[in-house]
Structures are given as structure tokens and as C-alpha cells.
Amino acid sequence: MSNATVAVVGGGLVGTLNAIYFAQRGWNVNLYEARPDMRLPENKAKERGKSINLALSERGLSALRATKLGLDKLILEASVPMYARMVHVGDKQMSQAYSVHGEYINSVDRARLNDLLLNIAEKFENISIYFEHQLVMIDFDKNILSLKTGSTEHQSSIVKHYADLIVGADGAYSRTRGQMMRRMRMNYEQEYIDTGYCELSMLPKLNENGESEFALDPNHLHIWPRHTFMLIALPNPDKTFTCTLFMPFDMFNEITTKEKLLEFFSTHFPDAIPLIGQERLIDEYFKNPRGSLITIKSSPHHLNGQAVIIGDAAHAMVPFYGQGMNCGFQDIEVLHQVLDHHGITPVLTKKMKNQLEKALTDYSNTRVKDAHAICDLAMYNHYEMRSAVTSLRYLARKGIEGWIHLWAPRWVIPLYTMVSFTTIPYSKAIERWHKQNFWLNVVLGTVSMVTLTGLTGVILFNKNNRKEQNYRDIIKTVLDSVWKNFN
Ligand SMILES: Cc1cc2nc3c(=O)[nH]c(=O)nc-3n(C[C@H](O)[C@H](O)[C@H](O)COP(=O)(O)OP(=O)(O)OC[C@H]3O[C@@H](n4cnc5c(N)ncnc54)[C@H](O)[C@@H]3O)c2cc1C
Numbered sequence: 001m002s003n004a005t006v007a008v009v010g011g012g013l014v015g016t017l018n019a020i021y022f023a024q025r026g027w028n029v030n031l032y033e034a035r036p037d038m039r040l041p042e043n044k045a046k047e048r049g050k051s052i053n054l055a056l057s058e059r060g061l062s063a064l065r066a067t068k069l070g071l072d073k074l075i076l077e078a079s080v081p082m083y084a085r086m087v088h089v090g091d092k093q094m095s096q097a098y099s100v101h102g103e104y105i106n107s108v109d110r111a112r113l114n115d116l117l118l119n120i121a122e123k124f125e126n127i128s129i130y131f132e133h134q135l136v137m138i139d140f141d142k143n144i145l146s147l148k149t150g151s152t153e154h155q156s157s158i159v160k161h162y163a164d165l166i167v168g169a170d171g172a173y174s175r176t177r178g179q180m181m182r183r184m185r186m187n188y189e190q191e192y193i194d195t196g197y198c199e200l201s202m203l204p205k206l207n208e209n210g211e212s213e214f215a216l217d218p219n220h221l222h223i224w225p226r227h228t229f230m231l232i233a234l235p236n237p238d239k240t241f242t243c244t245l246f247m248p249f250d251m252f253n254e255i256t257t258k259e260k261l262l263e264f265f266s267t268h269f270p271d272a273i274p275l276i277g278q279e280r281l282i283d284e285y286f287k288n289p290r291g292s293l294i295t296i297k298s299s300p301h302h303l304n305g306q307a308v309i310i311g312d313a314a315h316a317m318v319p320f321y322g323q324g325m326n327c328g329f330q331d332i333e334v335l336h337q338v339l340d341h342h343g344i345t346p347v348l349t350k351k352m353k354n355q356l357e358k359a360l361t362d363y364s365n366t367r368v369k370d371a372h373a374i375c376d377l378a379m380y381n382h383y384e385m386r387s388a389v390t391s392l393r394y395l396a397r398k399g400i401e402g403w404i405h406l407w408a409p410r411w412v413i414p415l416y417t418m419v420s421f422t423t424i425p426y427s428k429a430i431e432r433w434h435k436q437n438f439w440l441n442v443v444l445g446t447v448s449m450v451t452l453t454g455l456t457g458v459i460l461f462n463k464n465n466r467k468e469q470n471y472r473d474i475i476k477t478v479l480d481s482v483w484k485n486f487n
Pocket residue numbers: 009010011012013014015032033034035051053054055056133134135136169170171172173174175176197244291310311312313319321322323324325326327328
């Protein structure tokens with residue numbers, strides 16, 4: 001019996017890494033990508049203007065590392081570490097570290113990462129890459145994929161390919177998922193948020209010696225939080241920044257002229273205007289596309305032993321935690337751990353096919369809840385980034401959490417650390433966070449009560465020297481501050 005064939009639909013970040021994992025398992029891999037080869041110079045320009053760089057953190061790195069091909073090192077060589085958020089309010093900048101232990105996230109070039117993965121995939125003899133092959137239909141009775149080939153209507157034709165297993169990594173608007181839904185009872189939920197995004201670029205500035213350098217501190221993710229909207233900037237290795245304006249569509253629609261745009265930026269982001277440059281700001285704001293933001297949850301992620309969806313095809317999330325790709329990469333690592341656990345070999349006997357179905361069921365059972373969890377956390381981080389980062393209460397709480405983590409790292413782990421710097425399943429991270437919050441509230445409550453009792457004691461002790469009205473004021477002030485602490 002020859003080795004089994006897996007069809008991987010989508011040659012984006014997740015599909016390509018998954019192709020490498022399957023090739024390493026000894027399967028024959030057919031990787032189908034609807035678009036032309038983005039590594040060719042004539043196709044490169046088409047990529048500009050949308051989601052140029054990405055924050056890569058531990059979950060993504062772990063999946064790259066597990067290939068043992070040094071992919072993590074290769075991509076980190078061309079990345080910029082971001083140790084903290086830099087919050088821009090008024091003319092002040094405030095650095096807020098991501099971790100008390102100096103851990104950082106990495107800004108990587110999406111196209112470079114994709115190119116690197118494709119270059120590696122191409123070296124495997126058992127991977128065939130088919131560009132300009134767009135999945136149109138799947139016949140699940142025979143497990144045959146129909147793919148549209150060719151880039152223009154006139155040249156296009158349909159080809160049919162068989163696969164033992166189909167892995168859909170074809171992004172948020174997945175056709176694989178759509179085809180699976182016609183055959184099974186897949187729960188599906190999607191939600192657009194009111195916020196859209198537009199990317200802008202910030203070029204390097206020249207220093208006194210005429211050398212180019214980053215226009216802002218390069219080791220930060222810069223945020224201009226304005227409650228209902230925000231501007232962010234991530235550094236690139238070429239000393240530019242990619243800025244993203246996240247704003248309700250209504251506001252985008254109101255800014256229709258360059259005068260209105262400049263007035264808006266002068267009011268809300270005056271320091272960003274000279275950094276981006278007026279002309280560039282006007283040009284890119286009106287030229288670059290507006291992206292919409294969507295959360296997609298689906299369950300289960302598999303159909304029998306025949307197909308499974310991973311990456312954005314299974315769970316698209318708003319980008320605010322910088323976890324979409326990281327989560328997609330972790331899907332691959334978890335999927336292959338489950339396949340290993342079930343002893344799945346590349347030779348698919350009837351018994352092995354049954355085993356594969358069990359493995360995919362196990363995969364959905366573990367991964368769906370984690371996917372849902374990170375979709376929810378991503379939505380929460382939108383609020384944190386655009387608003388909470390400027391609140392004293394948030395900063396105090398974060399400070400206390402970080403301090404306890406420094407001294408008792410196993411007792412309290414900040415949520416951000418669990419999500420970005422560990423591979424703890426997302427659902428477990430949320431569970432732990434809730435428990436920690438409960439105990440933190442108990443401790444802070446006890447500390448406040450002890451302080452209150454102490455203060456009351458001091459006041460009563462000195463009562464002969466004070467007027468009664470004074471104690472009432474002091475006690476009221478203390479009670480008010482305790483109450484605020486808990487609300
Ligand atoms: C503004 C923004 C910022 C982001 N920042 C981060 C970040 O900092 N960190 C992070 O981890 N994530 C981030 N993300 C999320 C990240 O971009 C996605 O999670 C990631 O690209 C998903 O990868 P994927 O391979 O699953 O899907 P995609 O990247 O969408 O790739 C799918 C591929 O499938 C192909 N395809 C589609 N349909 C078909 C078909 N019918 N047949 C064949 N091929 C098909 C597409 O052409 C594409 O190449 C961000 C997203 C946005 C929008």
C-alpha cells in the first residue's frame with residue numbers, strides 16, 4: 001500500500017506550515033493555493049496595504065521550533081522584539097512592559113514568513129505546491145476536490161484531485177468549511193464589529209549624521225488609545241513602522257476630504273502627523289483599503305476521518321491580541337500531537353482510517369474550546385488597548401499582579417503572560433485568570449479591611465484630640481476608596 005495523500009487547501013501561513021508537518025510524517029502532500037506565487041516579483045506588489053506585519057509569540061514559535069528545521073531562529077533573525085506597549089497620551093509617552101521577566105513579542109513581516117515557509121516546503125520531495133488552484137467543491141462521497149486553475153476567466157479550467165484527508169487552511173472565508181457544512185451539523189457563528197482598519201506607513205527619519213533610524217522607539221508596540229478608536233504602530237526590520245488606524249466605519253465614512261483628515265489627526269494624533277508626513281498620510285489614507293474585522297467560531301472542526309479545518313478557517317478572531325496566526329500555528333502542533341498519540345501512520349489501512357477518525361474527534365474536542373476562548377480574549381483586548389491602558393485602576397492592578405508574579409511566579413501568572421509567553425491552552429488560561437482574580441480580590445479586600453481597621457483604631461485612639469466630624473470624613477474617604485477598588 002502506498003502512503004496516504006493529504007490535500008492542504010490554502011498556502012497561507014498556517015497551510016504551508018501544516019504541509020511541512022505532514023511531509024515530516026511521511027504523507028504525500030498536495031498544497032493548493034488560490035493566488036499566484038507571491039514570491040515572484042510581479043505578484044509581490046499586490047500584497048501591500050493589508051496586515052503587513054504580525055506579532056509572533058510563544059505559541060507560534062513553539063510550533064515553528066517543533067519542526068526541528070530551525071524555522072523559529074530563521075524568522076527571529078528578521079524580526080524586531082517588542083518588550084512593551086508605548087502609550088501615547090497628549091505629548092507624553094508611557095512604556096508598559098509586557099512582562100516583569102523581560103519577555104517580548106516579535107514583529108515579523110508576514111510576506112517574509114510566508115516566503116520562508118514556502119521555500120522550505122518546496123524542498124520536500126513529498127510536497128507538491130499548486131498555485132492558482134482555487135478549491136471550488138468537495139465531493140465527500142469520493143473525497144475528490146474540484147479546483148479552478150488559471151488566473152483569468154478565459155484560461156481557467158477545473159481539475160479534480162483525490163485525497164485521503166483534506167485539511168482546510170483557507171482563511172476566514174474558507175470554502176473547505178463551507179463544503180463541510182453542507183455535509184454535517186457544524187455549529188457556526190460570525191460577528192463583524194463596527195470597527196474597521198486602514199494601514200499607513202511611517203518611514204525612517206534621518207539622524208544628525210544623515211543615517212536613517214526608526215522614527216519612534218523600535219522595541220515597543222506603539223498605541224495612541226482614544227477610547228472608541230486608536231492608532232497603533234509596529235516596527236519593521238527596515239526601520240519603518242506599519243501603523244494601523246482602528247476606527248468605527250461611521251468615522252471613516254465622515255472623513256471624506258484631506259482637510260477633514262488633517263483636522264482629525266491634528267485633534268487626536270498631532271504627534272503622528274510629522275512622523276508619517278502629511279502627504280503620505282493623505283495619500284495612504286485615501287488609497288489603502290478599509291479592512292473589516294470579524295470573529296468566526298465553528299464546532300466541530302472535523303468531518304469524520306475525512307476533513308479538518310485549522311487556522312482562520314476554523315476560528316477567525318479580531319486582531320487585538322496578536323494571536324490569530326499564533327493560534328493557527330498552535331492548531332498544527334496540537335493536531336500532530338493528537339495524531340502521534342493515536343499512532344497514525346502514513347499507510348492508511350481500514351483500521352488506521354478508523355483511528356484517524358477518532359484522532360480528529362479528539363482534536364475537535366480539545367481545540368474547539370481553546371479557539372472559542374482566544375476569540376473572546378481578542379475581543380477583550382480591544383477594550384484594553386483602546387481604553388483601559390490609560391486608566392490608573394488598570395495600571396495599579398497590573399502593577400500588583402506583576403509584582404506578585406515576580407515573587408511568586410507559580411501563584412499568579414498575568415493573563416498576558418499566559419497567552420503570549422506560554423503554550424497553556426487558552427481555555428485553561430481563562431480559567432486560571434478567573435481563579436486568580438477571585439483570590440486577588442480576596443487578598444486586596446483583606447488588605448483594605450486591615451488598613452481600614454488600623455486607621456479606625458488610630459482615629460479612635462486620638463479621639464480626644466479631634467473633632468467627631470473629622471473621624472466621619474476620614475472613615476468615609478477610606479470606605480470610598482475601598483469601594484472604588486472593587487468596582
Ligand atoms: C490587521 C491584522 C493584524 C493581524 N495581526 C496579527 C498578529 O500580530 N499576530 C497574529 O498571530 N495574527 C495576526 N493577525 C491574524 C493573522 O493574519 C491570521 O490569523 C492568519 O493570517 C491566518 O492564517 P491562515 O493561513 O489560517 O489564513 P490566511 O492567511 O487567510 O491564508 C489562507 C490562504 O488560503 C488561500 N485560499 C483562500 N481560499 C482558497 C480556496 N478556495 N482555494 C485555495 N486557496 C484558498 C488564500 O489565498 C490564502 O493564501 C492579524 C490579522 C489582521 C487582519
